[in-house]
Amino acid sequence: LKAPSTLPKRVIMLRVVLVSALVASGSCFIPATPGLRSDFGSNAMASGARSLRVPATGRTTVGRPASPLMLWNPFSEGIAVLGGNKEEERAAARSTLIELCRSGPKNGVGASQELQESITSACAELARLNPTRAQAKSDLLNGDWGLLYTSTTGASAGKLGPFVGEVEQRIDMAAGKYDNVVVAGPIEAVLGAHWEVPADGKFNSWQVIFDDIKFKLFGLTVVDKKFSTESRDQVLDTLDSMASGKAQTNPKNAGVWEMTYTDESLRVLYAQGSDPAKPPNVYVLAK
Numbered sequence: 001l002k003a004p005s006t007l008p009k010r011v012i013m014l015r016v017v018l019v020s021a022l023v024a025s026g027s028c029f030i031p032a033t034p035g036l037r038s039d040f041g042s043n044a045m046a047s048g049a050r051s052l053r054v055p056a057t058g059r060t061t062v063g064r065p066a067s068p069l070m071l072w073n074p075f076s077e078g079i080a081v082l083g084g085n086k087e088e089e090r091a092a093a094r095s096t097l098i099e100l101c102r103s104g105p106k107n108g109v110g111a112s113q114e115l116q117e118s119i120t121s122a123c124a125e126l127a128r129l130n131p132t133r134a135q136a137k138s139d140l141l142n143g144d145w146g147l148l149y150t151s152t153t154g155a156s157a158g159k160l161g162p163f164v165g166e167v168e169q170r171i172d173m174a175a176g177k178y179d180n181v182v183v184a185g186p187i188e189a190v191l192g193a194h195w196e197v198p199a200d201g202k203f204n205s206w207q208v209i210f211d212d213i214k215f216k217l218f219g220l221t222v223v224d225k226k227f228s229t230e231s232r233d234q235v236l237d238t239l240d241s242m243a244s245g246k247a248q249t250n251p252k253n254a255g256v257w258e259m260t261y262t263d264e265s266l267r268v269l270y271a272q273g274s275d276p277a278k279p280p281n282v283y284v285l286a287k
Helices: 004-025 034-040 086-103 113-128 229-244
Strands: 070-072 079-081 143-150 166-172 177-184 187-196 205-217 220-226 254-262 266-272 281-286
Touching: 086 113, 086 143, 086 266, 086 281, 113 254, 113 266, 113 281
Parallel strands: none
Antiparallel strands: 070 079, 143 166, 143 281, 166 177, 177 187, 187 205, 205 220, 205 254, 254 266, 266 281
Protein backbone atom coordinates (compact mmCIF):
# COMPACT_ATOMS: atom_id res chain seq x y z
CA LEU A 1 0.00 0.00 0.00
CA LYS A 2 1.15 3.52 -0.71
CA ALA A 3 1.64 5.97 2.06
CA PRO A 4 -1.52 8.03 2.68
CA SER A 5 0.38 11.25 2.20
CA THR A 6 1.13 10.40 -1.43
CA LEU A 7 -2.49 9.61 -2.40
CA PRO A 8 -3.77 13.20 -2.77
CA LYS A 9 -0.95 14.04 -5.17
CA ARG A 10 -1.74 11.03 -7.32
CA VAL A 11 -5.44 11.97 -7.36
CA ILE A 12 -4.48 15.47 -8.44
CA MET A 13 -2.27 14.06 -11.20
CA LEU A 14 -5.13 11.81 -12.34
CA ARG A 15 -7.45 14.82 -12.49
CA VAL A 16 -4.96 16.79 -14.55
CA VAL A 17 -4.40 13.92 -17.00
CA LEU A 18 -8.12 13.29 -17.46
CA VAL A 19 -8.96 16.94 -18.00
CA SER A 20 -6.06 17.42 -20.39
CA ALA A 21 -7.28 14.51 -22.50
CA LEU A 22 -10.89 15.75 -22.55
CA VAL A 23 -9.92 19.32 -23.34
CA ALA A 24 -7.68 18.17 -26.18
CA SER A 25 -10.65 16.33 -27.69
CA GLY A 26 -12.87 19.41 -27.34
CA SER A 27 -15.45 17.43 -25.38
CA CYS A 28 -15.23 18.88 -21.89
CA PHE A 29 -15.75 22.17 -20.14
CA ILE A 30 -13.78 23.18 -17.04
CA PRO A 31 -15.92 23.93 -14.00
CA ALA A 32 -14.76 26.61 -11.63
CA THR A 33 -14.35 24.64 -8.41
CA PRO A 34 -12.06 25.41 -5.49
CA GLY A 35 -10.24 22.15 -6.13
CA LEU A 36 -9.60 23.16 -9.71
CA ARG A 37 -8.15 26.49 -8.63
CA SER A 38 -5.73 24.75 -6.29
CA ASP A 39 -4.88 22.04 -8.88
CA PHE A 40 -4.14 24.46 -11.71
CA GLY A 41 -2.85 27.35 -9.68
CA SER A 42 -4.43 30.53 -8.36
CA ASN A 43 -3.57 32.45 -11.51
CA ALA A 44 -5.44 30.03 -13.81
CA MET A 45 -8.74 31.75 -13.18
CA ALA A 46 -9.70 35.25 -12.14
CA SER A 47 -11.62 35.53 -8.89
CA GLY A 48 -15.33 34.92 -9.46
CA ALA A 49 -14.87 33.65 -13.03
CA ARG A 50 -17.10 30.81 -14.17
CA SER A 51 -15.28 29.64 -17.30
CA LEU A 52 -11.79 29.19 -18.68
CA ARG A 53 -10.34 29.79 -22.11
CA VAL A 54 -9.03 26.40 -23.16
CA PRO A 55 -5.58 26.77 -24.75
CA ALA A 56 -6.00 23.68 -26.93
CA THR A 57 -9.11 25.01 -28.66
CA GLY A 58 -9.10 28.74 -28.01
CA ARG A 59 -12.75 28.55 -26.98
CA THR A 60 -14.53 29.86 -23.95
CA THR A 61 -17.53 27.89 -22.75
CA VAL A 62 -19.88 29.17 -20.10
CA GLY A 63 -22.21 26.55 -18.73
CA ARG A 64 -22.50 24.84 -22.14
CA PRO A 65 -20.33 21.86 -23.05
CA ALA A 66 -19.08 21.22 -26.53
CA SER A 67 -20.51 17.80 -27.30
CA PRO A 68 -23.52 15.68 -26.28
CA LEU A 69 -21.59 13.06 -24.34
CA MET A 70 -22.12 11.52 -20.92
CA LEU A 71 -18.76 11.87 -19.24
CA TRP A 72 -17.49 11.29 -15.74
CA ASN A 73 -16.60 14.60 -14.14
CA PRO A 74 -13.41 14.15 -12.13
CA PHE A 75 -14.20 17.24 -10.05
CA SER A 76 -17.43 15.99 -8.53
CA GLU A 77 -19.31 12.81 -7.83
CA GLY A 78 -21.79 11.33 -10.27
CA ILE A 79 -22.37 11.95 -13.97
CA ALA A 80 -21.91 15.22 -15.83
CA VAL A 81 -24.33 15.59 -18.71
CA LEU A 82 -22.55 17.27 -21.59
CA GLY A 83 -24.70 18.56 -24.46
CA GLY A 84 -27.06 21.00 -22.85
CA ASN A 85 -30.80 21.14 -23.31
CA LYS A 86 -32.10 21.04 -26.88
CA GLU A 87 -35.14 23.12 -26.01
CA GLU A 88 -32.90 25.82 -24.59
CA GLU A 89 -30.72 25.66 -27.70
CA ARG A 90 -33.80 26.01 -29.92
CA ALA A 91 -35.13 28.93 -27.86
CA ALA A 92 -31.79 30.72 -28.16
CA ALA A 93 -31.65 30.14 -31.93
CA ARG A 94 -35.24 31.42 -32.34
CA SER A 95 -34.46 34.56 -30.36
CA THR A 96 -31.34 35.20 -32.39
CA LEU A 97 -33.20 34.94 -35.69
CA ILE A 98 -36.11 37.12 -34.56
CA GLU A 99 -33.78 39.80 -33.21
CA LEU A 100 -31.79 39.83 -36.45
CA CYS A 101 -34.96 40.18 -38.54
CA ARG A 102 -36.23 43.03 -36.40
CA SER A 103 -32.88 44.82 -36.34
CA GLY A 104 -33.03 45.64 -40.05
CA PRO A 105 -35.39 47.56 -42.32
CA LYS A 106 -39.05 46.57 -42.59
CA ASN A 107 -39.56 43.10 -44.07
CA GLY A 108 -35.84 43.04 -44.94
CA VAL A 109 -36.27 45.45 -47.86
CA GLY A 110 -32.90 47.17 -48.30
CA ALA A 111 -31.10 45.01 -45.70
CA SER A 112 -27.30 45.15 -45.80
CA GLN A 113 -25.33 42.25 -47.21
CA GLU A 114 -23.93 41.56 -43.75
CA LEU A 115 -27.40 41.34 -42.21
CA GLN A 116 -28.65 39.11 -45.03
CA GLU A 117 -25.77 36.70 -44.48
CA SER A 118 -26.36 36.68 -40.72
CA ILE A 119 -30.05 35.88 -41.21
CA THR A 120 -29.22 33.14 -43.72
CA SER A 121 -26.88 31.54 -41.17
CA ALA A 122 -29.45 31.89 -38.38
CA CYS A 123 -32.12 30.23 -40.57
CA ALA A 124 -29.79 27.31 -41.28
CA GLU A 125 -29.04 26.90 -37.58
CA LEU A 126 -32.74 26.92 -36.70
CA ALA A 127 -33.53 24.39 -39.44
CA ARG A 128 -31.19 21.98 -37.69
CA LEU A 129 -33.39 22.26 -34.60
CA ASN A 130 -36.76 21.98 -36.36
CA PRO A 131 -39.21 20.20 -34.00
CA THR A 132 -41.98 19.49 -36.55
CA ARG A 133 -42.10 16.54 -38.91
CA ALA A 134 -44.20 16.59 -42.07
CA GLN A 135 -44.43 20.38 -41.88
CA ALA A 136 -46.47 20.65 -45.06
CA LYS A 137 -49.35 18.79 -43.38
CA SER A 138 -49.02 20.23 -39.89
CA ASP A 139 -51.96 22.04 -38.30
CA LEU A 140 -49.39 24.44 -36.84
CA LEU A 141 -49.49 26.23 -40.21
CA ASN A 142 -53.11 27.24 -39.67
CA GLY A 143 -53.82 30.92 -38.96
CA ASP A 144 -52.44 34.37 -39.73
CA TRP A 145 -48.69 34.86 -40.09
CA GLY A 146 -46.92 38.21 -40.34
CA LEU A 147 -43.78 38.63 -42.42
CA LEU A 148 -40.64 39.46 -40.43
CA TYR A 149 -38.09 39.15 -43.21
CA THR A 150 -37.62 38.05 -46.80
CA SER A 151 -34.73 38.15 -49.21
CA THR A 152 -36.98 39.02 -52.14
CA THR A 153 -37.32 42.66 -53.18
CA GLY A 154 -40.64 42.71 -55.02
CA ALA A 155 -44.31 42.79 -54.10
CA SER A 156 -44.01 39.69 -51.91
CA ALA A 157 -41.84 41.77 -49.55
CA GLY A 158 -44.64 44.34 -49.25
CA LYS A 159 -42.94 46.78 -51.60
CA LEU A 160 -45.50 48.43 -53.83
CA GLY A 161 -44.36 51.60 -55.51
CA PRO A 162 -42.71 53.88 -52.93
CA PHE A 163 -44.39 52.03 -50.05
CA VAL A 164 -43.24 49.10 -47.93
CA GLY A 165 -46.29 47.72 -46.20
CA GLU A 166 -47.53 44.94 -43.99
CA VAL A 167 -47.52 41.40 -45.34
CA GLU A 168 -49.61 38.53 -43.99
CA GLN A 169 -50.14 34.91 -44.93
CA ARG A 170 -53.59 33.68 -43.92
CA ILE A 171 -53.65 29.90 -44.06
CA ASP A 172 -56.77 27.75 -43.83
CA MET A 173 -55.57 24.14 -43.57
CA ALA A 174 -59.10 22.70 -43.59
CA ALA A 175 -59.94 24.44 -46.88
CA GLY A 176 -56.50 23.86 -48.36
CA LYS A 177 -56.16 27.54 -49.28
CA TYR A 178 -54.23 30.61 -48.26
CA ASP A 179 -54.11 34.33 -49.01
CA ASN A 180 -51.06 36.53 -49.28
CA VAL A 181 -52.17 39.99 -48.16
CA VAL A 182 -50.11 43.14 -48.76
CA VAL A 183 -51.23 46.51 -47.41
CA ALA A 184 -48.97 49.43 -48.31
CA GLY A 185 -50.33 52.95 -47.98
CA PRO A 186 -53.42 53.25 -50.19
CA ILE A 187 -52.66 49.94 -51.94
CA GLU A 188 -54.04 46.55 -50.92
CA ALA A 189 -53.37 43.30 -52.79
CA VAL A 190 -54.74 39.86 -51.89
CA LEU A 191 -53.26 36.92 -53.78
CA GLY A 192 -55.22 33.69 -53.31
CA ALA A 193 -53.77 30.22 -53.78
CA HIS A 194 -54.11 26.55 -52.98
CA TRP A 195 -51.43 23.90 -52.69
CA GLU A 196 -50.53 20.28 -53.29
CA VAL A 197 -48.14 18.26 -51.15
CA PRO A 198 -45.62 16.32 -53.27
CA ALA A 199 -45.55 12.59 -52.54
CA ASP A 200 -41.83 12.58 -51.74
CA GLY A 201 -42.15 10.97 -48.32
CA LYS A 202 -40.79 14.05 -46.55
CA PHE A 203 -43.92 16.23 -46.64
CA ASN A 204 -41.99 19.46 -46.07
CA SER A 205 -42.97 21.31 -49.22
CA TRP A 206 -45.99 22.74 -51.03
CA GLN A 207 -46.53 23.03 -54.74
CA VAL A 208 -48.39 26.35 -54.70
CA ILE A 209 -50.91 27.18 -57.41
CA PHE A 210 -52.20 30.76 -57.54
CA ASP A 211 -55.95 31.12 -58.03
CA ASP A 212 -56.92 34.79 -58.05
CA ILE A 213 -55.97 38.32 -57.07
CA LYS A 214 -57.83 41.34 -55.74
CA PHE A 215 -56.18 44.71 -56.02
CA LYS A 216 -57.46 47.91 -54.42
CA LEU A 217 -56.31 51.50 -54.62
CA PHE A 218 -57.70 53.98 -52.08
CA GLY A 219 -60.33 51.38 -51.24
CA LEU A 220 -61.55 51.03 -54.81
CA THR A 221 -61.22 47.65 -56.50
CA VAL A 222 -59.18 48.02 -59.66
CA VAL A 223 -58.39 44.32 -60.26
CA ASP A 224 -60.44 41.21 -59.41
CA LYS A 225 -59.15 38.33 -61.50
CA LYS A 226 -59.35 34.56 -61.59
CA PHE A 227 -56.11 33.22 -62.93
CA SER A 228 -55.29 31.62 -66.17
CA THR A 229 -51.56 31.58 -66.80
CA GLU A 230 -51.80 34.62 -69.04
CA SER A 231 -53.99 36.74 -66.76
CA ARG A 232 -51.76 36.06 -63.78
CA ASP A 233 -48.74 37.23 -65.75
CA GLN A 234 -50.51 40.47 -66.64
CA VAL A 235 -51.47 41.22 -63.04
CA LEU A 236 -48.05 40.39 -61.62
CA ASP A 237 -46.43 42.51 -64.32
CA THR A 238 -48.46 45.42 -62.98
CA LEU A 239 -47.46 44.77 -59.38
CA ASP A 240 -43.79 44.26 -60.19
CA SER A 241 -43.75 47.34 -62.37
CA MET A 242 -45.01 49.39 -59.44
CA ALA A 243 -42.41 47.82 -57.14
CA SER A 244 -39.32 48.02 -59.31
CA GLY A 245 -40.10 50.04 -62.42
CA LYS A 246 -39.67 46.93 -64.55
CA ALA A 247 -42.18 44.43 -65.89
CA GLN A 248 -41.23 40.86 -65.00
CA THR A 249 -43.10 37.98 -66.57
CA ASN A 250 -43.62 34.58 -64.99
CA PRO A 251 -44.62 31.79 -67.37
CA LYS A 252 -46.33 29.62 -64.76
CA ASN A 253 -48.92 30.32 -62.10
CA ALA A 254 -47.15 28.13 -59.55
CA GLY A 255 -44.20 27.94 -57.20
CA VAL A 256 -42.65 25.66 -54.58
CA TRP A 257 -42.42 26.35 -50.85
CA GLU A 258 -39.73 24.35 -49.07
CA MET A 259 -40.35 24.50 -45.32
CA THR A 260 -37.30 24.21 -43.08
CA TYR A 261 -38.66 25.23 -39.67
CA THR A 262 -42.13 25.29 -38.11
CA ASP A 263 -43.34 25.69 -34.55
CA GLU A 264 -46.37 27.27 -32.88
CA SER A 265 -45.36 30.85 -33.64
CA LEU A 266 -42.41 30.91 -36.05
CA ARG A 267 -41.85 29.59 -39.57
CA VAL A 268 -39.00 29.62 -42.07
CA LEU A 269 -39.54 28.65 -45.70
CA TYR A 270 -37.83 29.02 -49.07
CA ALA A 271 -39.94 29.92 -52.11
CA GLN A 272 -38.74 28.84 -55.54
CA GLY A 273 -40.34 30.58 -58.52
CA SER A 274 -40.80 29.22 -61.99
CA ASP A 275 -37.21 30.02 -63.00
CA PRO A 276 -34.95 27.31 -61.49
CA ALA A 277 -31.87 29.35 -62.42
CA LYS A 278 -32.77 31.90 -59.76
CA PRO A 279 -32.06 31.03 -56.10
CA PRO A 280 -35.07 30.61 -53.82
CA ASN A 281 -36.04 33.44 -51.50
CA VAL A 282 -36.22 32.93 -47.75
CA TYR A 283 -39.26 34.01 -45.73
CA VAL A 284 -39.41 34.31 -41.94
CA LEU A 285 -42.92 34.62 -40.54
CA ALA A 286 -44.32 34.87 -37.03
CA LYS A 287 -47.66 34.89 -35.21
